[in-house]
Amino acid sequence: MNSSYLSSRPFRWSAVFSLAAVLMLPLLLQAADDATITYRRVFKGSNPEFIEIKVSEAGTASYDIRQLNEDADPQPFQLGDTIRARIFELAGELHNFAGVDLDVHRRIADLGQKTLRYEKGGEVHEARYNYTLNRSAQQLALIFEGFFQQQRDLTLLEQRLKYDRLGVNDALHQFEDDLGQRTLPEPERLLPVLDRIGADSRVVEVARQLARALAERIRATGPADNTASQPANHP
Numbered sequence: 599m600n601s602s603y604l605s606s607r608p609f610r611w612s613a614v615f616s617l618a619a620v621l622m623l624p625l626l627l628q629a630a631d632d633a634t635i636t637y638r639r640v641f642k643g644s645n646p647e648f649i650e651i652k653v654s655e656a657g658t659a660s661y662d663i664r665q666l667n668e669d670a671d672p673q674p675f676q677l678g679d680t681i682r683a684r685i686f687e688l689a690g691e692l693h694n695f696a697g698v699d700l701d702v703h704r705r706i707a708d709l710g711q712k713t714l715r716y717e718k719g720g721e722v723h724e725a726r727y728n729y730t731l732n733r734s735a736q737q738l739a740l741i742f743e744g745f746f747q748q749q750r751d752l753t754l755l756e757q758r759l760k761y762d763r764l765g766v767n768d769a770l771h772q773f774e775d776d777l778g779q780r781t782l783p784e785p786e787r788l789l790p791v792l793d794r795i796g797a798d799s800r801v802v803e804v805a806r807q808l809a810r811a812l813a814e815r816i817r818a819t820g821p822a823d824n825t826a827s828q829p830a831n832h833p
Contacts, residue, residue: 632656633718635689637742641710642666651742653677653685655718661749675749681783685741689716691734694723700735701727712739744781748788751776755791759798766795767805774812785816792816 633655640648650662650672657679662672692698694716709729716723730736751773758765777785795801795809 631719633686633694633716635685636713636715636717637738638713638715639710639743640666640713641708644710649742649746651745653682655682655686657682661745663746663749675745676787677745678784681741685738688734688738688741689714692725692732692738695725696723698723698725698732700725700730700732702729702731704729714738740781741783744783747776748782748785751782752788752791755788755795759791759795759801763798763801766801767808770795770805770808770812774808777812777815789813789816 634652636650636652638648638650645665646663647666648662648664648668651659652661652672653659658674659677659682660672660674662670664671689695692700692714695714696716700714706729711726711728712730713724713726714735725735727735730739751769754769755766755773758769773788776782792809792813796806796813798806801809
């Protein structure tokens with residue numbers, strides 16, 4: 599084999615890698631500049647004690663739901679463009695939490711310390727409160743707490759279907775109650791597990807019927823009517 603070809607190979611690969619790095623640099627810089635909004639609720643003695651949900655302007659999201667003595671374990675989850683845009687719209691109404699005082703500063707019961715945080719590059723703003731009367735902050739909290747409920751229902755249904763099929767019916771009723779509150783941001787995310795339950799002959803028939811009814815209800819309502827963006831008296 600021609601020795602000049604062998605000696606030229608390292609140079610050629612180096613050129614390829616250099617070109618790839620140049621092409622990817624704008625994408626990496628753009629990702630670093632994407633804004634992220636975080637909602638955190640810490641409430642000692644409750645279950646769970648710690649909720650943290652992060653949503654990126656680029657479309658990624660994660661949740662970390664646990665007790666305070668447990669290790670952090672953020673997990674990715676999906677959310678749609680409409681609800682993500684609504685989150686950033688509400689944050690914009692609050693000036694991305696820059697210099698915003700949300701707490702009512704009154705002697706009321708401890709409802710858990712809530713934190714809203716905005717990050718973009720080196721820009722960081724944060725607002726904390728126990729209870730707020732600010733309408734935009736209430737709606738943001740409603741959306742994030744809805745994500746918590748939604749993920750809790752999804753996890754419970756998947757676990758029961760896998761490990762405790764007799765308990766599926768109770769989990770479905772829990773989801774039905776949450777769905778009736780109209781605070782779940784995207785209940786259509788649970789359609790795959792509902793469809794699996796409805797088609798699983800190992801699950802009792804009453805649970806299969808309920809799963810099919812709930813799935814039909816979600817499909818009939820449509821995503822546009824299930825966004826948790828309505829005003830609410832939420833802490």
